[in-house]
Amino acid sequence: MKLLPVLSALLLFLCQPNGMASTIIRTAAQEASEPKFITINQQGKPAIGGICVDIMRALEKVDPDLKFVGDQTWQPRVRIDVGMKAGNIDAFCGAQRIERNTSQYHFLDTVLFTVSYLLAVRADDDIDIQNWDDIRQLGNKGVILALHGFGIVDILEKIGGLKIDSGATSSLSNLNKLMAGRGRFYCHRSPGIRLSIQQAGLENKVRLLARPQLSEKFYMGLSKTLPADQTKRINNALLSLENSGELRRIFEKYQE
Template sequence: MLWTAGAGVAATEIRTSAQHGTEPKFQADANSGRVVGICIDIMRAVERLDPGLKFTGDQVWQPLPRIYSAMDRGMQDASCGLSHSPERDKKYQFVGPPLFSIRYYLVARSDDAATINNWDDLRNLGKDSVVLANRGFAGATILESLGGIQVDAGATDPKLNLQKLLAHRGRFFFHRSPGLQAVLERSGVVGKVKILPTVMTTSQLYFVMGRQVAPALVERLRTTLQALEKSGELERIAKSWE
C-alpha cells in the first residue's frame, strides 16, 4: 500500500533543485518564467500519489557541479534525471526504476560533409575532429570512456559549445535528446548547424539521492516511482515532452 499523510501531519521534504542546461528535463516556461519540464512533472506525480512527500527547491536553478556539492554536503537530498557512472555509483543512491531514456547525437556545422554511423567512423576522422561536450555532464564521461576520441569538455553550457562549434574550435558537439532541438533554437544556431541522424548511444536516467538520506525515505520514493511506472505515468510524462 502506498504511503498517505494523515490530517495535520507535515509532509516529508525532499530537497532538490533544477539543473541548468537540461531542457526538457528542466526548462523555464516562456510565459510564467517558472521551472517546468519532465522532472517537474514527475515530482508532482510523486506528490499526488504519496501526499506525505514534498519536493522543495525545484524552482531554484543550479549548475550540475553545485548540485553534486550540495548532495555531498548533505544540503540537498535528491537530483532528478542522472545516469549511472562509476563515480556517481560510489557516491550516491540510485532510486529505480528509470524515469526515462535519452538518446545522444552529434551536431555538426551545416556545411560539414562527414558521415558518422558509429564510433569507429568518428575515430577514423583523426585528431582534428574534436568533439565538444559539456563539462561535468554524462556525455563527456561517455566520450572519455570510449578511447581514441579527441574530447573538449571545457565549457559547461550547451550554448557556449555551439558557439565554439561555429568558431571551428571543434568539429562536433555531443548532446542528448529530447531537448536537443530546443537547445539549438534557444542558442540561435538553427540553419547554421545540423543534427547528424545516427543515435550514437542511449542512456537511462534516474532519481539520485545522497548517501545521508535515510533508507526508509529512499524506499518510499522507490515504491512510489514503481507505481508510476506500472501505471504508465512515467512513460506518458516523458512522451509529452518529446
C-alpha cells in the same frame, strides 16, 4: 475547556496521516539540462518546469506526505554534486548510472526515461560518420564538444581515443564553439539538442548526424544518507507512476 483533552486531541491529530509534517526532500534544478528542467511562464512569472519537475509533482500526488523543495532554484551540475556530498541535497532527478554517480548516489531501480545522444555538426560540413572509430581516426580534427560535469563526458571518455572538449556549461556556448570551428561535433541528448539549436537560431546552420548514437537511461539518484523510510516512500511512489504509465506520459510531453 480543559487543557488535557485539548492536548490529547492535538496529539491524536498529529499522529494521523493528514496531521503529519511533510517529508521534505531537498533537490535543485540542473542548469543546461533541457528538457529535464526548462524555463517556463507560470501566471505571468518565470518559473522552472520540465520532465523532472513534472515527475516530482506527480510523486507528491501519489504520496501527499512527500514534498520536493529546491526545484525552482537553478544550480550547475557540479554544484549539485557538491551539495549532495555536503548533505544539502537529498535527491537528483535524471542521473545516469556511471561510476562517478554510483559512488555518491543511491539509485532507485525505476527508469525515469531513456534518451539518445546525437552528434551535431555545421551544416556545411559534409562529413560522413558511421561509428566512433571514424571519429577517433580524425584525431585533432574530430574534437567532440560536450557539457562540463555532464555524464556524457564520462561515457565518451570510456569509449576511448576521442578528443573531447567539455569546457562549456551551456548548449549555446557549445553551438557557438561549433560554428566558430572550435570543435567538429557537439554531443548532446535528444530530446534537448533540437530545442537548443532552435533557441540559438541555428536550424539552417547545424545538422544532426544519424550515426553514431548512444542510448542512455536516467534514474532518480538519492543521497546515501537519506533515511530508509524516505527512500522507500519515493521508491514506492515511482513504482506507482511507472505502473500507471504516468512516467511515459510525462516524457512523451517533451518529445521533439
